[in-house]
Amino acid sequence: xxxxxxxxxxxxxxxxxxxxxxxxxxxxxxxxxxxxxxxxxxxxxxxxxxxxxxxxxxxxxxxxxxxxxxxxxxxxxxxxxxxxxxxxxxxxxxxxxxxxxxxxxxxxxxxxxxxxxxxxxxxxxxxxxxxxxxxxxxxxxxxxxxxxxxx
Amino acid sequence: xxxxxxxxxxxxxxxxxxxxxxxxxxxxxxxxxxxxxxxxxxxxxxxxxxxxxxxxxxxxxxxxxxxxxxxxxxxxxxxxxxxxxxxxxxxxxxxxxxxxxxxxxxxxxxxxxxxxxxxxxxxxxxxxxxxxxxxxxxxxxxxxxxxxxxxxxxxxxxxxxxxxxxxxxxxxxxxxxxxxxxxxxxxxxxxxxxxxxxxxxxxxxxxxxxxxxxxxxxxxxxxxxxxxxxxxxxxxxxxxxxxxxxxxxxxxxxxxxxxxxxxxxxxxxxxxxxxxxxxxxxxxxxxxxxxxxxxxxxxxxxxxxxxxxxxxxxxxxxxxxxxxxxxxxxxxxxxxxxxxxxxxxxxxxxxxxxxxxxxxxxxxxxxxxxxxxxxxxxxxxxxxxxxxxxxxxxxxxxxxx
Numbered sequence: 001x002x003x004x005x006x007x008x009x010x011x012x013x014x015x016x017x018x019x020x021x022x023x024x025x026x027x028x029x030x031x032x033x034x035x036x037x038x039x040x041x042x043x044x045x046x047x048x049x050x051x052x053x054x055x056x057x058x059x060x061x062x063x064x065x066x067x068x069x070x071x072x073x074x075x076x077x078x079x080x081x082x083x084x085x086x087x088x089x090x091x092x093x094x095x096x097x098x099x100x101x102x103x104x105x106x107x108x109x110x111x112x113x114x115x116x117x118x119x120x121x122x123x124x125x126x127x128x129x130x131x132x133x134x135x136x137x138x139x140x141x142x143x144x145x146x147x148x149x150x151x
Numbered sequence: 152x153x154x155x156x157x158x159x160x161x162x163x164x165x166x167x168x169x170x171x172x173x174x175x176x177x178x179x180x181x182x183x184x185x186x187x188x189x190x191x192x193x194x195x196x197x198x199x200x201x202x203x204x205x206x207x208x209x210x211x212x213x214x215x216x217x218x219x220x221x222x223x224x225x226x227x228x229x230x231x232x233x234x235x236x237x238x239x240x241x242x243x244x245x246x247x248x249x250x251x252x253x254x255x256x257x258x259x260x261x262x263x264x265x266x267x268x269x270x271x272x273x274x275x276x277x278x279x280x281x282x283x284x285x286x287x288x289x290x291x292x293x294x295x296x297x298x299x300x301x302x303x304x305x306x307x308x309x310x311x312x313x314x315x316x317x318x319x320x321x322x323x324x325x326x327x328x329x330x331x332x333x334x335x336x337x338x339x340x341x342x343x344x345x346x347x348x349x350x351x352x353x354x355x356x357x358x359x360x361x362x363x364x365x366x367x368x369x370x371x372x373x374x375x376x377x378x379x380x381x382x383x384x385x386x387x388x389x390x391x392x393x394x395x396x397x398x399x400x401x402x403x404x405x406x407x408x409x410x411x412x413x414x415x416x417x418x419x420x421x422x423x424x425x426x427x428x429x430x431x432x433x434x435x436x437x438x439x440x441x442x443x444x445x446x447x448x449x450x451x452x453x454x455x456x457x458x459x460x461x462x463x464x465x466x467x468x469x470x471x472x473x474x475x476x477x478x479x480x481x482x483x484x485x486x487x488x489x490x491x492x493x494x495x496x497x498x499x500x501x502x503x504x505x506x507x508x509x510x511x512x513x514x515x516x517x518x519x520x521x522x523x524x525x526x527x528x529x530x531x532x533x534x535x536x537x538x539x540x541x542x543x544x545x546x547x548x549x550x551x552x
Contacts, residue, residue, distance in 0.1 A: 025483040026246055054373050057488075060499055060512035074499065076486055076514065080373065080387065083394045087486065107376030110522050118210070133203035133551060142211055143510075 005029055007051055007086055015041055023089075030087040038073075038090055039099040045077060045086070046104055053077040053086060056105040061115030063144040070094045071121055075101070092121065100126040118143040168196050175204045179282040179537045182547030184521070186536070193532050198525050202518070205551040213511040217477025218244045218318050219454075221511070226312040228496075228515065229549040231274050232267035234303070235491045236549075237316045242397055243487035243498035244318045247480050250449060254441040256320050257399040262333070262436050263306070263315065264398070264489065265429040269340070270299045271492035271544075272422045272429075276347060279419075279541040283360045288350050295343050298336055305329050318478075319453040320446030330437060337434050344426055351419070361416035365527040365539035372413060375523045378516050379494025380425060381543055384410030384417035391490035398489075402439075403432045415542035422544075452478050477506035486514075493517050493544055515549040 004022070011031060012019050018037030023030040033041060045053040057076040064070055069091040077086040092098055100123035101108045112123040113132040120141035123129055131138065140147055174185035183204035189197040209228075213221050225240045226233035238260050245252065252260075277292035300310045305326050307315040315322050351357045367377070369385040382389055390407045392400040408424035410417030446453045454473055455466040480502040488497035494516025503509040520543045527543075528536045 026249065026485050028485060030484070055378075056376055057378075057495065057497060058486075058499065058512065058514040060510065062501065062510045074484075074501075074512070076497070076499065080389050085395070085486070087484075105376065106374045107519060107522060110518065131203075133206040135203070142208060147211075 007031070007045065007053075007084075010048065010051065011041060011044070014044060028085070028087060030089050032089045032091070035090050035092055035098050038075075038088070039101060039104065041088070042075070042077075042101045042104045051079065052081045053079045053084075055080055056101070056107050056111070057085075059101075059108060059111035059115055061119030061121045061143070063119050063141075063146075065145045071096050071119065073098055073115065073121060096120060097122045097124060099124050100129075102126055117141070120144060173536075175201070180540060181278065181545055182550075184540070184545065184547055184550070186524070186540075188533065188536065190533060193534070195528050195531055195533055195536055198528050198536065200521050200524050202521065202547070202550050205547045207552065209552045210511050210513065213508055215507060217506045218480065218508070219473065219477060221508075222317070223312065223314045226314055227548055228513065228552065229271070229491060229493060229517070229546045230311065231546055232271040232492045233311065233313045234263040234267040234307075234315060235271075235489065236496065237313060238264055238398065239487070239489040239491065239496045240498050241316045241318050242489065243485060243500050244480070246485045246487045247483065247500050247502055248318075248452065248478070249481075250319050250447055250452060252320055252447050253444050254399070255324075255443045256445045256447075258436050258440050259321060259325060259445060260316060260398045261400065261403070262433060262440075265432050265436070266299055266302060268429045268492045269426050270296055270303070272426050273299070275422065275492075275541075275544045276419075279544070280351065280357075282537050282541045283357070285351065285354075285357065288347060291343070291346060291350070295340065302329065302333060302336065305332070317446070317453065319449055320444075324445045330440070333433065334437055337430055337437065340430055341427060344423060348423060352423075358416065360535075360538055361419060361542070362414060363412075364415045364531065364535045365418075365542055366412060366414040367523060367527055368413060371526060372523070375526070376519045377494065377523060378519070379490065379492070380418055380421045381494060381516075381520055381523075383407060384421045385413035386411055391488050391495055395488070397487070403435050405432050415538050418542045418544075479504055479506050480508075488514065491516060493546065493549065494520065496549075513549075513552055515552065517543075517545040517547070517549045518552075521545050521550060 008022050015037055018034040021032040045051045055078040057078050060074040062072040071092040073090045075088040112126050115121045116129055117131040117134050168189050168191045170189050174180040175183040185201040187199045209224050225236040228236045273292040273296045277289040280288035304310050307313040369387050372382050372385045386409050405428045408421045410421050455469050459466040460470045482504045484501040486499045488495045497514035499512040500508045501510040528539045
């Protein structure tokens, strides 16, 4: 990569240490962020006219075993005006808790419910955090790596 | 006709509302969608969608499968356009492993995607009209869908569970005799679309049932993450084929139909026009179909030709290894999306260097669309709730995964 993309420069300028790392792979860029910065950074990426990542495509939760972090939350953003995609990655410890981004994009509601339901990540400030795909009385979170497959 | 902002007086008889359950097994919920509806007479006060009745745990299954083995599962996402899902998945895996496919393969994949789009839109139009009481349209659209299914059967050997694309290419080349049949379809289909329009576009009942129903502003549509025809009906110009071209879409000349006010009627008009544009793309793809191989030259990923497997020991071993062990993908993560009939269908694949994805996340457009149902339907009539759900064109296989 030659010059850094604009979003990297601006996020680093405004949030400094909250941007831990930038990963480039197959022409895609991923910003690795501190969990505490997720909501302000998302709000900035959405509202700043030079960024305008106004559409949240997806939120994916990932579970890990025996690592220094237990969860990753992956956000896929799209700027309709700039025709650019951006991925945000946040790593969480065993507590598995992060601020909800529903106040930034309403579409995050069901995506966060799904990450809670299947992976067990809790989103602080979510208006209605309950299971979405599994039955309400289901025990456990099926996409965790320690979920027993043979019952 | 009512509007969401209209204030509703309490029921004059009892002053109470009634909560009813619509679905999960209901003909007009297009599968197994359950809507819990709070009614004040015939007015919808509140609607809560419940999904998950078709959840098969596909993302979990993917974590213990090779990349090739997961292709048949993608048929069962949007089961009205399986070819589109197949292409989306193999493109994501090809991006992850950094594999280029030959030009002929790219063109055939475009043909597959556009056939899938027309077929999905025909089903939507037929069943959507049937939901609102227009039975004739259903018979007409299913007649053309049958022609398309015959073509799909010629190409893939099956009508529904296609599993035709492969990582690095296709299962086989197009069969002899397909192109003339496809050309015949391309020639006759536009008149059929005109016929559907004759039945509906200026039909007084259809206008009453769809205009100003399920209206959503462009800002709300973006906020709710709508994509595809549902977003374009609000006048937002976003089509993955134009914004992030894949499989050679940049070579084709086509337009993106846009709506104006984002109601059910606009969503209908956008899809009707999309079918015409798909025919346009098909016409160009057939006219400029390149010759050459359909599979990439990468023996570690692509299965050897069947003829060689039965005559050569090396090829047999090759086939055995790819089928039983798969191929390892490099460590990394990619997201690749296509413009599926319902909107942006994306696959996020995270690999840790093994033969299976560490995590596969499917970004399905229908899952996102359903979130907007309460916004669109609350304050309207219960019969319009049917029109709202139908106009969003959700398919539960993709919602629940």
